[in-house]
Amino acid sequence: MAGDNIRTLFSSDLKAINLGLESFSETLRREGTEAIQVDWKPPAGGDEKIAVLIDRVENNPKLKRDAANDEAVSRVMKSKPTLIDIGIAADVVPGMHKKLVLHSGPPVTWEKMAGPVRGAVIGGLIYEGLAKDGAEAEQLAASGEIEFDPCHHHDSVGPMAGIMTASMPVWIVRNETFGNHAYCTLNEGLGKVLRYGANSQEVIDRLKWMDTVLAPILKDALAAHGPVDMKNLIAQVLQMGDEGHNRNRAGTSLFIRELAPYLVMLDRKKEDLAEVFRFMHTNDHFFLNLTMPACKATVDTARGIEGSSMITTMARNGTEFGIRISGLGDQWFTGPASKIDGLYLPGYSEKDAARDVGDSVITETAGIGGFAMAGAPAIVKFVGGSPQDALNVTRRMYEITLRENDTYQIPALDFRGTPTGIDLFKVVETGVLPAINTGIAHKDPGVGMVGAGLVKPPVKCFHDAFAAYAEKYGVAP
Amino acid sequence: MRNIIVRKDAYYDSVFLMLINQDVKKIDGIQEAVVAMGTDMNRDLLVDMGLSTDEVAAAGPNDLIIALDGSSEDALKAAEKAALELLHKKSAPGKGNEFRPTSVQSAVEQMPDANVAIFSIPGKFVPREARKALDRGLHCMVFSDNVSLDDEIRLKKLAREKGLLFMGPDCGTAIINGKPLCFANVVRRGPIGIVAASGSGLQELTCSIDKAGGGISQAIGTGGRDVKAEVGGIMMLTALEALAGDPETRVLTVISKPPAESVVDAVIETLKKSGKPSVVHFIGARRREDTDSIRFAPSIEDAAWMAVAAAGGPAYEAAEFSMDSASVEKIVTREAAGIGGKQKYLRGLFAGGTLAEEALMVVHEVLGGVYSNVHPDQQYRLKDPSVSREHSVIDLGDDTFTVGRPHPMIDVSIRNEQLEKELVSGEMALLLLDFVIGYGAHTDPAGAMAAEIAAARKKVKDAGGYLPVIASVTGTEADPQVLSRQRRILEDAGCVVLPSNIQAARLAKRIMEKVG
Numbered sequence: 001m002a003g004d005n006i007r008t009l010f011s012s013d014l015k016a017i018n019l020g021l022e023s024f025s026e027t028l029r030r031e032g033t034e035a036i037q038v039d040w041k042p043p044a045g046g047d048e049k050i051a052v053l054i055d056r057v058e059n060n061p062k063l064k065r066d067a068a069n070d071e072a073v074s075r076v077m078k079s080k081p082t083l084i085d086i087g088i089a090a091d092v093v094p095g096m097h098k099k100l101v102l103h104s105g106p107p108v109t110w111e112k113m114a115g116p117v118r119g120a121v122i123g124g125l126i127y128e129g130l131a132k133d134g135a136e137a138e139q140l141a142a143s144g145e146i147e148f149d150p151c152h153h154h155d156s157v158g159p160m161a162g163i164m165t166a167s168m169p170v171w172i173v174r175n176e177t178f179g180n181h182a183y184c185t186l187n188e189g190l191g192k193v194l195r196y197g198a199n200s201q202e203v204i205d206r207l208k209w210m211d212t213v214l215a216p217i218l219k220d221a222l223a224a225h226g227p228v229d230m231k232n233l234i235a236q237v238l239q240m241g242d243e244g245h246n247r248n249r250a251g252t253s254l255f256i257r258e259l260a261p262y263l264v265m266l267d268r269k270k271e272d273l274a275e276v277f278r279f280m281h282t283n284d285h286f287f288l289n290l291t292m293p294a295c296k297a298t299v300d301t302a303r304g305i306e307g308s309s310m311i312t313t314m315a316r317n318g319t320e321f322g323i324r325i326s327g328l329g330d331q332w333f334t335g336p337a338s339k340i341d342g343l344y345l346p347g348y349s350e351k352d353a354a355r356d357v358g359d360s361v362i363t364e365t366a367g368i369g370g371f372a373m374a375g376a377p378a379i380v381k382f383v384g385g386s387p388q389d390a391l392n393v394t395r396r397m398y399e400i401t402l403r404e405n406d407t408y409q410i411p412a413l414d415f416r417g418t419p420t421g422i423d424l425f426k427v428v429e430t431g432v433l434p435a436i437n438t439g440i441a442h443k444d445p446g447v448g449m450v451g452a453g454l455v456k457p458p459v460k461c462f463h464d465a466f467a468a469y470a471e472k473y474g475v476a477p
Numbered sequence: 478m479r480n481i482i483v484r485k486d487a488y489y490d491s492v493f494l495m496l497i498n499q500d501v502k503k504i505d506g507i508q509e510a511v512v513a514m515g516t517d518m519n520r521d522l523l524v525d526m527g528l529s530t531d532e533v534a535a536a537g538p539n540d541l542i543i544a545l546d547g548s549s550e551d552a553l554k555a556a557e558k559a560a561l562e563l564l565h566k567k568s569a570p571g572k573g574n575e576f577r578p579t580s581v582q583s584a585v586e587q588m589p590d591a592n593v594a595i596f597s598i599p600g601k602f603v604p605r606e607a608r609k610a611l612d613r614g615l616h617c618m619v620f621s622d623n624v625s626l627d628d629e630i631r632l633k634k635l636a637r638e639k640g641l642l643f644m645g646p647d648c649g650t651a652i653i654n655g656k657p658l659c660f661a662n663v664v665r666r667g668p669i670g671i672v673a674a675s676g677s678g679l680q681e682l683t684c685s686i687d688k689a690g691g692g693i694s695q696a697i698g699t700g701g702r703d704v705k706a707e708v709g710g711i712m713m714l715t716a717l718e719a720l721a722g723d724p725e726t727r728v729l730t731v732i733s734k735p736p737a738e739s740v741v742d743a744v745i746e747t748l749k750k751s752g753k754p755s756v757v758h759f760i761g762a763r764r765r766e767d768t769d770s771i772r773f774a775p776s777i778e779d780a781a782w783m784a785v786a787a788a789g790g791p792a793y794e795a796a797e798f799s800m801d802s803a804s805v806e807k808i809v810t811r812e813a814a815g816i817g818g819k820q821k822y823l824r825g826l827f828a829g830g831t832l833a834e835e836a837l838m839v840v841h842e843v844l845g846g847v848y849s850n851v852h853p854d855q856q857y858r859l860k861d862p863s864v865s866r867e868h869s870v871i872d873l874g875d876d877t878f879t880v881g882r883p884h885p886m887i888d889v890s891i892r893n894e895q896l897e898k899e900l901v902s903g904e905m906a907l908l909l910l911d912f913v914i915g916y917g918a919h920t921d922p923a924g925a926m927a928a929e930i931a932a933a934r935k936k937v938k939d940a941g942g943y944l945p946v947i948a949s950v951t952g953t954e955a956d957p958q959v960l961s962r963q964r965r966i967l968e969d970a971g972c973v974v975l976p977s978n979i980q981a982a983r984l985a986k987r988i989m990e991k992v993g
Contacts, residue, residue: 005640006719009592009616010695014656017584017615019606020597024620024659027916031663033656036584036591039577042602191518282517343495346511347522381496392576399583430579451495 044463045431053466054429056474063473065425068307072326073402073421075301076366080176081294083228086186086219090166093183095154097166098128101141102151104162104359105317106332110141110148114318114337116354119197119445120161121148126199127207128165134199152313152324155300156183157292157359159285160195160441161318168207169215173230173293175301182297186210186218187289189282190449195358197445217268217276224262230294233258234368235407237287238418243376244291245360245369246437246452251287256280285439288360295366296359302326302421309469310402311422314365314434314457318357318441321457325424325465328472333465335458340440342453343381354443356455361436367405367420370435370454371397375410375418382437382453387412393435394419400426400434428466433457480545480553483532487541489514489564497563504559506552507545512560515540581609593642595658596621600646604628611635611643619645619700620659626707629700633711642719643712648698649676650917652683655693660886660917663955667692668788670726672716674699674733677829678760678777680913680951681978682732685781687953688976691790694726704736713740714747721751728787729755732780734831735762745771754787756780760831761838761853777835778977797983799976808973808984812907813991815943820906823847823989824899825870825982826892828885828922829951832911832978833872839982844868844989850875865899868989870909886918889925896926900933906992907945908933909985911978914952914963921958923950923966930970945988946972949981 016035018025025035044050057063089096096102101124103117113121122137125146131137140146151158158164170183188206192198222228233254240250256277263273280286303312308326315322320334337355344350363369373380374394377387391412397419398404404417422434433456440451494512501510509526513519515536523529528544536542543560547553578584585591594610596603600623607617617636624632624646636643644651644658650673651658655666662680664687671693673679683696697720699712713733720726729748736744736759748755748771755771758780764773772787774780779795786793798805823840827833834851841847841857849870850862859866862877873885873892885891892910899905908930912922919925930946937944948967952960964974975981 005614006616006642006715007722009642010654010719010723010725012590012592012654014593014654015588015591016658017581017588017591017594017610018597019581019594020620023917024595024597027657027659031656031916034588036588037577038581038584039579040598040606041579042599043605343499345495345522346498346513346519347509347526381493388576395576396579398586399579432579 041431043429047463050428050463050466052477053470053474056470056477057425060473060475063307065307065309065473068305068327069310069402069421069423072302072305072308072310075178076298076421077403077406078177079231079298079301081173081182081230081297082176083171083222083230083290083294084174085172085222086169086215087172089164089168089170089183092172093154093156093164093170099130099145100147100149100166101125102149102154102156102158102162102164103317104151104158104160104357105315106320106322106334107150108148108317108319112319114354114357115443115445116197116357116441117161117163117318119199120163120194122445123194123199123203124163124165127194127204128167150315150317151359152315154183155181155296157296157362158185158195159187159288159292159360160358160439161197162359163194167211169211171290171293173290173297175297178301180297180300182293182300184289184293184296186215187283187286189279190285192446192448196441196448198448199446213272214276214279217263217266217272218259220266221259221262224265225259228258230290231407234291234294235409238368238372238375238408239411241376241378243369243372243379243437245288245363246382246439247284247376247379248287248291249284251291252280252284255287255290291368292360292362295362295368299362299366304329307473309424311365311424311427314361314436315359316356316361318355321356321461323461323465325469328465328468331468333461333468335460335464338456338458340438340453340455342440342451344440344451345449348442348450352442352447352450354441356438357441358438360438361455364434364436365422367401367418368408370437371401371420372408372410372418373435373437374412377412396432397435399430399432424462424465424469427462433459433462478547478549478553479528480547480557481528481530481533482543482557483515483536484541484543486539488539489541497560500563501545501556501560504552504556506548507556508548509544509546510556510560511542511544513542514538515542581606581613585613585615592616593618593653593658596645597659600624603646604632607632607643608635611639611641614639614641616642617644618651618658618698619643619648621645622647626702629702630708630711633703633708637711637715642697642716644698645700647702648700650679650696651698652693652696654695657916660913660915661696662687662915662951662953664953665692666694668694668725668727669730669784670694670720670723670728671696671730671732672699672713672720673697673731674701674704674713674736675760675831677913677951678732678831680829680915681777681832682730682781684951684953685778685977686785689782689785689790691781691785691788694723695720701734704733704740706737706739710736710740710743714743717744717747717751721747721753727753728784729753730780730784731755731757732760732777734760756783756787760834776979778979798980805984805987809987809991812945812973813988816906816945816992818940818942819903820937820942821904822865823868823907823909823985824865824905825909825985826895826899827870827872827911828874828892829911829913829978830872830874832913832951833870835979836909836911836982836985837870839979840868840870840986840989843986850877863895863898871895886913886922889919889922893926893929896929896933900936903940903942905937905944907947907985907988909981910946910948910972911981912948912950912952912963912967914950914958914960915956918958923963927966927970930967930972934971947975947981947985947988948972949975949978951978
């Protein structure tokens with residue numbers, strides 16, 4: 001027995017993995033031996049308290065974490081998100097009512113809401129006719145008469161401020177495998193828009209146009225087309241230079257192409273149809289609001305699996321970044337929303353930036369967005385400048401995920417599946433945080449998007465979540 | 478002052494342009510800079526900023542606009558030039574963005590046929606990471622120290638179960654398939670297979686074999702504690718069994734700090750069973766009777782010569798020095814002549830632990846007791862390893878010297894500092910040094926100490942004495958530092974350089990005897 005493996009070593013080329021002093025791997029390379037230098041860090045970044053928790057979890061023989069995670073990520077793989085219809089929020093979104101305002105991220109009170117979110121709430125109340133102007137809307141919002149709740153509590157997601165109110169038209173995505181639904185508003189375009197906190201008459205007017213022209217036309221076209229297989233569409237856009245979060249150019253184009261034959265056949269005014277086409281065409285992010293509910297409908301199926309340490313929600317409300325874990329029910333774990341490391345549109349700088357906001361990080365939660373950065377060479381400037389840097393971002397994410405996606409693939413990585421199913425345990429153990437792409441809102445309500453970049457989520461929420469996980473699933477201290 | 482340029486049909490990605498925008502804005506004398514495509518939104522923005530022109534107003538989304546507002550003509554020119562350069566800049570290929578996995582698991586995914594993992598991370602993290610490596614079928618080399626004895630035993634048992642090597646903890650050197658791991662010398666390949674529970678001892682052995690014309694098949698380190706009764710020589714026996722079955726290995730050589738009796742018996746049993754001629758040197762232990770196939774060597778260098786002989790090289794002949802006795806006598810007389818005044822004591826400053834022990838054993842009894850931080854006899858243990866007492870041999874690899882700094886084989890300043898201390902009292906009569914070269918070691922250890930050696934000699938001379946400096950270099954011609962080059966540097970600094978550590982110690986002993 002003993003000698004066999006060693007004798008095999010003696011007759012093979014030495015191939016080394018080096019943890020620690022880099023000179024040791026350099027020596028081997030100089031001598032013509034392949035050696036990988038591991039970028040090793042102490043578990044949990046050397047945090048002794050967390051290291052103890054890791055032991056508690058690892059030392060519990062009764063915990064079937066691998067099996068639970070396997071079940072969780074299998075559900076993600078099996079999911080088939082399909083765009084089926086457009087409806088009015090009050091009619092389709094669970095629990096929606098006239099005085100309910102949904103927002104992005106974990107729960108937050110009016111008092112603690114960030115500038116752009118407040119701006120969007122004000123816009124939402126004016127849009128609903130509950131207030132006639134900003135002052136009145138603010139008063140109403142502060143009065144306690146309005147209920148605020150995260151989109152995520154209502155099978156929904158919203159980009160940036162993520163404001164959804166009762167009258168808004170929403171995309172309806174159904175997971176054909178599991179039968180669950182997810183909802184998201186239609187993307188309003190760039191610049192002065194509600195999701196960035198703008199609430200001027202121009203914004204309200206556009207929302208009204210979306211209710212009366214855009215949504216009905218798209219609903220009819222969609223009905224004529226039939227359900228759109230979102231999984232298939234997302235798989236395609238990842239091979240066309242989108243990562244599904246900060247770049248949605250290919251997705252928007254594909255979607256227009258998908259609906260065009262049905263749009264032109266509708267019995268509507270030519271001017272309105274042209275406007276619908278133009279509206280989608282001039283907004284590269286139109287497809288984002290379809291990707292998001294598709295991801296939501298997918299990841300939601302992995303919620304509530306006993307023992308699973310998979311992250312099922314990541315979301316920000318401009319004040320806090322929050323996550324939820326499959327095996328820990330619906331409890332949120334939060335940390336302060338970060339500043340974004342980003343690039344700015346002309347005329348703006350980081351002085352203008354709001355803190356991290358929006359539910360769009362559902363894309364990363366489902367294995368695309370920043371996790372598929374390797375597929376989006378056009379936006380590599382966000383991650384350091386070279387396509388190699390983009391490849392490295394995706395490669396790094398394999399360290400903290402449970403599986404390679406069976407549908408979403410990266411051509412540049414030899415069609416390797418995207419890293420899917422973020423494992424809280426691995427995040428805490430390696431200290432590698434999820435790579436999240438995002439847009440940057442202006443800190444003042446009503447200005448709009450000022451840039452885009454990468455978010456470093458707060459370590460605290462992962463550590464807090466892990467402490468709760470160890471408390472529930474680890475051996476007693 | 479403004480400069481506004483529109484370039485028709487010059488499309489750039491907006492993210493790329495944001496980056497350029499940032500850089501152009503930083504140029505002295507530039508208040509505003511917009512490098513952007515002529516989209517509706519950007520054109521409106523330029524109007525708001527007062528940077529619009531008719532040309533800008535007519536631009537479309539495929540036209541590039543460079544709009545600059547600055548305090549001088551020069552600033553505007555510089556900004557324009559910078560913007561254009563940045564637009565056409567090609568990024569440097571490849572460098573510095575190689576992907577590095579953060580764990581053993583993902584490293585294995587990246588290199589599925591990896592076969593060895595090397596650890597020089599803090600010892601307390603080794604068990605966890607090494608277990609993962611063993612579970613993935615990787616042989617382990619653990620350079621780290623501070624791994625508990627319990628963990629060492631657990632890991633070695635696991636490795637043996639899986640038929641894997643587990644070298645270390647605290648294993649500084651190995652040569653596998655001719656490749657140097659951690660601290661190792663570039664030696665000829667050949668039929669001699671070595672298992673060693675001593676780091677610098679293994680380096681001295683492989684280099685001595687190389688100097689004697691022999692070659693190495695494998696040199697496997699076990700870490701010093703492997704031969705303790707508690708560990709039971711698990712890895713030494715595992716490695717010997719493997720070498721016994723290795724067709725490339727015709728001679729087995731074992732070198733070790735004194736093992737537990739039970740381990741000695743097991744090692745001898747394993748060597749006998751191998752049927753291969755074997756050479757054994759237990760450093761500082763009583764020599765055993767040779768058997769048919771096993772020869773016990775009195776020193777590392779003798780072990781090298783015996784192994785080379787067993788592999789078909791020149792027959793073994795015991796010799797104190799490589800040079801003839803007349804030459805030795807000449808050097809002794811010359812070097813002893815000038816020593817005088819307060820000069821009384823031998824001082825050995827060593828980078829290699831085993832080399833320090835070996836030298837200590839040569840000089841201890843003859844000089845009537847030598848103090849050391851590695852002395853087996855508590856009576857002669859230095860209380861503070863950095864403070865010499867009478868005759869002293871100091872292992873500078875001791876924890877006292879290496880807290881928060883690298884080993885003296887890498888950080889030569891440790892020894893230079895100690896040398897300065899030794900000079901203070903004026904009592905040092907002779908300085909004995911080891912130099913270990915090869916991979917992992919300082920890129921020029923002789924050169925890094927030459928000036929200090931020359932200065933020390935001058936200082937003693939100025940005080941009316943003479944300081945002999947006796948040294949050896951553990952290394953080979955093929956090492957990056959090149960043995961002959963290191964010797965030359967030392968000789969130029971006034972050192973007498975011997976072919977091995979033990980010969981250097983013997984010469985030092987002779988000179989000290991001469992002085993009386």
